[in-house]
Amino acid sequence: MDTKKTIHSLSDEILENLGRLVAIDSQLGTPAEGMPFGEGPAKALAEGLKIAEELGFKTVNLDNYCGYAEMGEGEEIVGIAGHLDIVPVGGDWTYDPFKLTRDGDYVYGRGTTDDKGPVLEALYAMKLLRDSGVKLNKRVRLIMGCNEETGSKCMEHYNQVAEELSCGFTPDANFPCIHGEKGRAFLMAYSKNTRIISMNGGFVANAVCDTCTTVVPADAGLKEKLEKALSEAKLQEYSVTKENGELTIYAKGVPAHASTPAFGVNAAGVTFECLAKAGFEDDFVEFYNSHIGTDCDGSGLGMKFADDYGDLTLCNGIVKTEDGVISCTIDIRVPVTLKEADVRKMCENRLEDNHGRIEIVEIGEPLFFPRESPLVNALYKAYTDVTGDTENQPMVIGGGTYAKSLKNIIAFGPEKTGIDYRIHGADEYLLVSGMEESVLIYMEAIRNLLAI
Incomplete structure (x- = not known):
């Protein structure tokens, strides 16, 4: 199987599903019964889990705080944690922030890079690995959170009601790899x-x-x-x-x-x-x-x-x-x-x-994993094997991610160094070419984590 060609053939499908998520205004709303972060985040979670079910994954909704899609068997869990909530629109947008708009390699909309797009990149990486017949000696679990931008209470709830992750990553920062967060x-x-x-x-x-x-x-x-x-x-x-x-x-x-x-x-x-x-x-x-x-x-x-x-x-x-x-x-x-x-x-x-x-x-306390740790090495190797880029090295960032809320994970992609994706600003976008490459990188990352 030519994996790159397969990913490219799925590109329109991924974008169509991303459009379903971008169309939902999932910024923090007024809490209501059964919706701890308001109606928008609950709708986004329901839609995200529905997409995962359509792709053949088992899904679980954890009280609308967060939910997950899972494949494989075993005691250990390779975790991937992304978020479906967004920051307020703000700024002067050229495009409708809640309508996915493509212009060549650019796709605009709130959440395209932070973090609805990366959630789908990880989900399709799981799908392609599953469909390839790779041996799953551990469970692989994609967690979709609803409160990353305003406190990560969703992951506090996950830690109370769900199992601890053995290792993993959050696709909510930069490549090549984040081994520390201020x-x-x-x-x-x-x-x-x-x-x-x-x-x-x-x-x-x-x-x-x-x-x-x-x-x-x-x-x-x-x-x-x-x-x-x-x-x-x-x-x-x-x-x-x-x-x-x-x-x-x-x-x-x-x-x-x-x-x-x-x-x-x-x-x-x-x-x-x-x-x-x-x-x-x-x-x-x-x-x-x-x-x-x-x-x-x-x-x-x-x-x-x-x-x-x-x-x-x-x-x-x-x-x-x-x-x-x-x-x-x-x-x-x-x-x-x-x-x-x-x-x-x-x-x-x-x-x-x-x-x-x-x-x-x-x-709040910082997060730091030594550069030589197995988790950092596994993810960095996935990045370099796919891209050939050895000039950029694992880094420490100022942003905070789910890595501070969940044990044994670090941030990993999808943003490339030197590119301003306008997250938290007007006309946030992703690059379709980058999206396809990220799917491939995340496939390799999951393989490497299964081997740890």
Whole structure:
């Protein structure tokens, strides 16, 4: 059997099934009886399990927290964990985010790469292995989760009601292989005194604030100074309008995932920076610029740090005003060699002054597997055998995946280094050629894991 040709012949079928999943708005909704994450994620799970059943797999729904498709027999389980929930649409889409749209090798839609597409890539890898007659000395289980983007409560439930995985991967990150994930610290900043009338921007905490609207008093000469400062910033769009003694500032930056905030332009951060440059004197403007800023490295909090596996990064995702108080989310990705106590000590003297305060909400532990571990070697070999790429090596990332929630798995694909698939942004896409290659890589990965 020419596996590549077989995968190519199935490409349209895979995309048709992906379209069924993309059509469902599966972002976190209002919990209801039997639907812990709302109607959308429950519908997506039902559709995902239905597709698996149509392909001949045994399926189990675990109380609409998650479900799985399984093949093979044995005590041990090779696990593959992907998610069907999505982040809010956000941004300015060229295409309908809930209608799969193909343009040559590009296929657009929310969830195409994060993570509905990879779920189907893994499912078809299982199908092709099964159909090839490969000996299944272990069970192979594809878990479809419904709450990865907002807390991974789905995997907490899996751990309570289902069996532990022997080894496996989550197709929700990068190739060639992820052997470590930074820890995540979540903080909130609050104004104490501010002349800013209102400021609202961003749509999720784990992505750079890409648009922001701010209202301030129209001080004499401020409009012209602001327009000059904004024109020199790296914004996609901006405007300053004056009405009833107030200035309304609109800023459009560039979206990016919180694990790589330097790829984006923080519209809120730029607005604060430009207010200061324009001479707008304000306590919270000073606090934000000195403690958070636009550098993305945590230096304002005394947290600038790097180890052999990567830098600490800081992302401001949401800014909002309630009852005269401005709040800002702060998402920090912490290098794997830092412990919680280290993080707290680094910033303890920078959390509050007369102008504002910052609260540490939580600090999550990092994940790390040694490069030479059997799991890392098995997955990396699958990647290199299919692609021939030995230049790119196993890496540590800033993103968090199900690997932190389930034992004995690490993140593995499907994103290629150097390609921006626009996950968490407008016009998210996958490449059909990449999808077909990923199916082949995942086939080899499962083979290797069956042999461990």
